Amino acid sequence: MTFGLIGNSIAQSRAPALHQLLGQLHSLPLSYHLHDPGAATAIAFQQQLAELIARGYQGCNVTLPFKQIAINSAAQPDRAARRVGAVNTLGFGDTIRATNTDYTGFIRAYRHRRADRRAGRVLLLGAGGVGRAVAFGLTDVGTERIDIFDLDPVQATALARALCDEGVHARTVTAEQLQDRAARADGWVNCTPIGHYTTPGCPFELAWLGAQSWVFDAVYTPIDTPLLIAAADAGLDLVTGFDLFFYQGLDAFEFWTGIAVDEAAARVAFMDKFALQSALI
Incomplete structure (x- = not known):
């Protein structure tokens, strides 16, 4: 299973680490890659999205500055996506599904x-x-x-x-x-x-x-x-x-795979594996 993130200035994103860990916790052969189109335009987003679909990805996350642009690519936006008017998670198949796990x-x-x-x-x-x-x-x-x-x-x-x-x-x-x-x-x-x-x-x-x-x-x-x-x-x-990063990631993983994640176990595993140091989390 292959997923990714489309956005600008995403080199420091921890999304690949989170989703690959979730795959490991559930014995799924999952990979996750970052894709920065460079330009902050609808055309640049559409080209990047088409490339991911052509390469056989099962879905992707979307971040700045494309969240409102991305909803126009979805044939099946769910209630969260329609309510917010923006999406951050797309699932690929016969049609493109969309949700908003930021919400x-x-x-x-x-x-x-x-x-x-x-x-x-x-x-x-x-x-x-x-x-x-x-x-x-x-x-x-x-x-x-x-x-x-x-x-x-x-x-x-x-x-x-x-x-x-x-x-x-x-x-x-x-x-x-x-x-x-x-x-x-x-x-x-x-x-x-x-x-x-x-x-x-x-x-x-x-x-x-x-x-x-x-x-x-x-x-x-x-x-x-x-x-x-x-x-x-x-x-x-x-x-x-x-907190938002963690829970939107869990919701995206569940949207793509249908697997309910044990959030407490996932949080401990993520923090331990990457030795996160913060007095705030």
Whole structure:
């Protein structure tokens, strides 16, 4: 069985390690490869996807910047993909199936860290593919309101409208409103690349930390991002990018193979095999 990941700047991805380990745990001859088309265009994505299908792959994951583009390639998007309007997992066969395990994976990650505690009022940065998935995931874990900021106001508005169409209290905010909304939020959510090893920094002003209850950072390379380190020091609950990476990976593996993974055993095996060092996971 052969799978892969299509995206830009993915050289540091741990996806091959996770999926190959899951294959080993279930005695499957599984390989997983990284594919960076270079250009961030629909044509570049389609060419890469066609190459994987021609080479006999059984499916692939999709990451930045192709998650919203990829849904147009699927003949059978499931409810999660249709709801979010973006996909991160494709299965190949007579037709292309699609799902969004960022959506399901975020819900699992949040509940792993916070059980049944409600998300409350959330400030979300980033309305792209992963931002859309996490925003809809928040509706399943008790969000009361989602304030959305994106450097592309059209993208932020589209997400707010999609959420409002489902009866969710969502609105866009401007850069000038960020400090006020951050102070009023129960949870901060980063779905931008800021904090990634290729785009270092912190997406929020850490001086705004105070009365919040929890923080989520979608970035997982590195695992200990400046945002999560500061939130941990402030005593907030953390939902890490590693959590999302791990659970979306499990959901993708199950989507492709139909095998239910023992998540506790898989987590221990992965951390042991790769000697992951982090105070946050």
